[in-house]
Amino acid sequence: MKIKIIALLATVLFVPSLVLGAEHHEVSLFSSDFFYRVLNFSVFIGLVYYFAVNPIKAFFVGRTEGIANQLDEIEAKLQASKNERLAAEENLLKAEAKAKEIVSNAGDEAKILSDNIDAKNATALENLEKQAIEKQELSSKKATQATIDSLLNDGFDNSDIAVDEAKVVSLISNKVA
Numbered sequence: 001m002k003i004k005i006i007a008l009l010a011t012v013l014f015v016p017s018l019v020l021g022a023e024h025h026e027v028s029l030f031s032s033d034f035f036y037r038v039l040n041f042s043v044f045i046g047l048v049y050y051f052a053v054n055p056i057k058a059f060f061v062g063r064t065e066g067i068a069n070q071l072d073e074i075e076a077k078l079q080a081s082k083n084e085r086l087a088a089e090e091n092l093l094k095a096e097a098k099a100k101e102i103v104s105n106a107g108d109e110a111k112i113l114s115d116n117i118d119a120k121n122a123t124a125l126e127n128l129e130k131q132a133i134e135k136q137e138l139s140s141k142k143a144t145q146a147t148i149d150s151l152l153n154d155g156f157d158n159s160d161i162a163v164d165e166a167k168v169v170s171l172i173s174n175k176v177a
Contacts, residue, residue: 006045147175 151171 002049006042144176148172151175 151168
């Protein structure tokens with residue numbers, strides 16, 4: 001491959017010089033400086049190859065390694081991103097499960113609190129009803145007592161009226177009823 005490139009370069013460089021440098025007189029291959037020119041060109045190509053090949057190879061090897069390193073870094077970042085995405089998805093699933101659990105617990109707590117409030121309200125209502133009944137009974141007793149007191153006071157204030165026991169009982173019975 002390298003020899004083909006060198007031969008191609010030699011052809012490209014020497015053919016135009018032969019055409020341009022040719023004079024109109026007879027030139028034979030042995031009487032011209034063609035061999036010296038080929039020799040000089042070969043030495044030049046050899047020196048260029050000797051001094052330029054290693055830096056060019058080093059440049060391309062370095063470039064290849066740099067690209068490979070960049071590719072490795074990109075792949076590492078990609079893998080890290082995938083790992084982070086998987087971790088985020090796991091966290092999302094855990095968070096969703098926790099949210100469902102919290103909602104379920106909140107519903108249960110609300111039901112328990114509602115039941116407690118209902119029980120307290122029922123107890124308070126019963127107490128209020130008992131108090132109302134007791135107040136009614138107390139009011140009834142007070143009214144009865146006031147009626148009895150007024151009858152007795154009115155009965156004792158009037159000395160004209162003779163009150164016997166049967167009369168008092170009938171009066172009290174009429175007032176109470």
